[in-house]
Amino acid sequence: MEEMMRYGIVGVGMMGREHVANLAHLRSEGVVLTCIADPHPPSLDLTLDLARSLGLPSPQVVEAAKQRPEILVQVGLEYRYMPPVAKLIKVVKSGTLGHVKMVAIREHRFPFLVKVNNWNRFNINSGGTLVEKCCHFFDLMRLFAGANPVRVMASGAIDVNHKDEVYDGKVPDIIDNAYVIVEFDNGSRGMLDLCMFAEGSRNEQEISVVGDIGKGEAFVPESIVRVGMRKTGRDGVTTIKPEDERIKYDGLHHGSSYLEHLNFLAAIRGQGSSGPPVNLHDGLLSVAIGVAGQLSIEKGCFVTIEEVVSMTKTKSI
Secondary structure, three states, X not given: OOOOEEEEEEOOOHHHHHHHXXXXXXXXXXXXXXXXXXXXXXXXXXXXXXXXHOOXXXXXXXXXXXXXXXXXXXXXXXXXXXXXXXXXXXXXXXXXXXXXXXXXXXXXXXXXXXXXXXXXXXXXXXXXXXXXXXXXXXXXXXXXXXXXXXXXXXXXXXXXXXXXXOEOOEOOOOOOEEEEEEEEOOOOEEEEEEEOOOOOOOOOEEEEEEEOOEEEEEEEOXXXXXXXXXXXXXXXXXXXXXXXXXXXXXXXHOOHHHHHHHHHHHHHXXXXXXXXXXXXXXXXXXXXHHHHHHHHHHHOOOEEHHHHHHHHHHHHO
C-alpha cells in the first residue's frame, strides 16, 4: 500500500469542487482530502456538502504552510490529458506528421459561466479572456510546435455577450471572440479561433496540427482523432477513437482532471518521470502568450514574449 497522500485545496469554486470530486474517485490510489480554504463562505458550504455526499472526511480550513524549496509544483493545464488531445500529442511526438509547421485551434462554445462576485467579467480580475480561458490552448500550441513563442498578434472584441450586464455600475469588458496568431522560434506558427457565442457547434474544440508530411486533428467532445498523409491524400485519412481505461470520473473536462491527478501522484511518489509533467515554466509561457494577445488587441500590433516577461519581472521587483 502506497503512503497516504493528504490534499488541501485553496479556492473551492467550480474548478476547486471539480478537484474535490476527482480526489473522491482516487481514494483507491491512497488519497485523502484533509483541508479546504476559500474566502467565500457559500463556496465552502457547497464544498463541504459535496465532500459529505462523496463520502470524504469533513475538511477543516488551515493556514497555508510556508513555501519550502523542496515542494513539488505541477501546473494545472489539464487539456493535455483529454484522451483525443493526448492521442494527437503522441502522434505528433512520434514524428508521424514530420516537422510541425502549423497548429490551428478552434474553440466555439458558450459564454463565460457566472462565478463568485462576477469576478470573471472584468479584465482587471482575470487578466482578460485570452489569459483566463485560453492559456490551455497556448500551452498545447507550444507543446505541438515543440518550440517557444516569440511574438503574438491578436484581434478581438466584445460583440455579443455581457453587453447588457452591469455590476456595481460597471459593464463587463472581457472580449467574447478573437483571432490570435503565435510565432515560434523554430519558424512554426499557431492560430487560435475563439468564439464564445457559438453554442450551436458539434465540437467545442477542434485542433489541427500540420507537418511537412502529414496532418492530425482532434475533436472534443466527439472524442475522435483523424490522421492523414500528404502522399495518400484524402482517401488515406484514418479515424481513431481514443479511450483511456484509467479514467474513473469524467467530470467537467472529459476525464482529463482525473488523469492530471494521477500524473501528480506519480510525480510525488517518484514514479516515472523525474518531475511534474507540467512545470512552472510551462505555466508561465502559456499565460505570457495570453497577456501578449491582450496587449496586441489594445495596441493593434505584434507584441513580443520578451516584452511581456520583462514587464512581469519589473512589476515583481
